[in-house]
Amino acid sequence: MAPRKKLKGLVAATITPMTPDGKINLPVIHQYVDYLVNEQNVKNVFVNGTTGEGLSLSIQERKQLAEEWMCQGKDKLDHVIIHVGALNLPECQELARHAAAIGADGIAVIAPFFFKPTNKDELVAFLQKVASEAPEVPFYYYHIPPLTGVKVRVEELLDGIKAQIPTFQGVKFSDTDLLDLAQCIHKNETGEFEFLYGVDEQLLSALALGVNGAVGSTYNYLGRQTNLMLQAFAKLDFALAQQYQFLTGEFLNFVIKLGFGVAQTKAVMTSVSGIPMGPPRLPLVAASSEFIIKAKAKLDSIVWPNGD
Numbered sequence: 001m002a003p004r005k006k007l008k009g010l011v012a013a014t015i016t017p018m019t020p021d022g023k024i025n026l027p028v029i030h031q032y033v034d035y036l037v038n039e040q041n042v043k044n045v046f047v048n049g050t051t052g053e054g055l056s057l058s059i060q061e062r063k064q065l066a067e068e069w070m071c072q073g074k075d076k077l078d079h080v081i082i083h084v085g086a087l088n089l090p091e092c093q094e095l096a097r098h099a100a101a102i103g104a105d106g107i108a109v110i111a112p113f114f115f116k117p118t119n120k121d122e123l124v125a126f127l128q129k130v131a132s133e134a135p136e137v138p139f140y141y142y143h144i145p146p147l148t149g150v151k152v153r154v155e156e157l158l159d160g161i162k163a164q165i166p167t168f169q170g171v172k173f174s175d176t177d178l179l180d181l182a183q184c185i186h187k188n189e190t191g192e193f194e195f196l197y198g199v200d201e202q203l204l205s206a207l208a209l210g211v212n213g214a215v216g217s218t219y220n221y222l223g224r225q226t227n228l229m230l231q232a233f234a235k236l237d238f239a240l241a242q243q244y245q246f247l248t249g250e251f252l253n254f255v256i257k258l259g260f261g262v263a264q265t266k267a268v269m270t271s272v273s274g275i276p277m278g279p280p281r282l283p284l285v286a287a288s289s290e291f292i293i294k295a296k297a298k299l300d301s302i303v304w305p306n307g308d
Contacts, residue, residue: 012045029072040221044078046081046215051265069082096137108140111126112148141168200218247302250302266280268299
């Protein structure tokens with residue numbers, strides 16, 4: 001078996017395109033892949049996560065989306081990571097088996113958040129039961145306490161995890177606790193694990209701590225600019241990297257004040273890419289026309305360094 005290519009750089013948290021009547025719109029994913037690769041220079045995707053409304057989709061829809069991303073991404077994308085988390089163990093296991101069967105490059109799981117694990121042992125026991133259904137597939141824990149309410153520190157979770165989950169590859173770290181993140185990276189001296197940061201407006205801070213890459217929704221439409229930030233950081237041009245981060249933050253600060261979530265992300269992506277992402281699924285409601293006009297005007301007004 002060929003050695004596994006390390007996952008690093010930007011990973012787009014994919015949006016689930018929907019038709020006006022709320023069904024998943026598989027035919028546009030071909031165009032979506034080409035847009036990410038050719039326009040944004042983003043070649044890794046994270047499918048069926050928060051941005052993809054994964055928990056609002058049926059198991060069948062999630063499988064169809066995973067298959068379509070694998071099919072359309074063949075020979076174009078470097079990594080297709082499938083989120084297989086759900087509120088119950090059997091569905092997680094079914095999705096993990098399916099992801100393995102279609103050749104996914106990795107699977108990721110959030111902590112269940114109705115009946116929650118309350119400590120490390122309970123969380124690891126759940127993750128292990130999912131990972132064991134895909135014994136050849138790299139496994140990522142998707143740490144997003146603002147949404148799950150599961151606040152087991154990742155630093156604690158990592159201790160001894162490889163013995164219980166041999167496929168454990170790393171963490172999608174979607175939290176602002178940079179102390180926890182720093183301790184994880186500090187302990188990861190061998191570079192055995194990958195840490196992918198999930199709070200787009202704080203990516204530069206996480207780069208300074210040593211993360212491998214980032215998973216986020218803005219990389220769908222600001223991937224090119226964020227890649228330039230990564231390049232500036234790699235060249236030790238911290239002033240230029242700062243400029244990119246500040247401008248990304250300026251846009252996000254503006255739209256967050258208007259109310260910014262998955263529905264609004266779909267609207268921004270439609271506006272920027274021209275690919276129809278459609279409405280979100282209830283209970284989320286579509287972005288207002290006022291939001292779309294203001295967000296587009298703000299994005300158009302930003303002057304990126306070097307005219308990017």
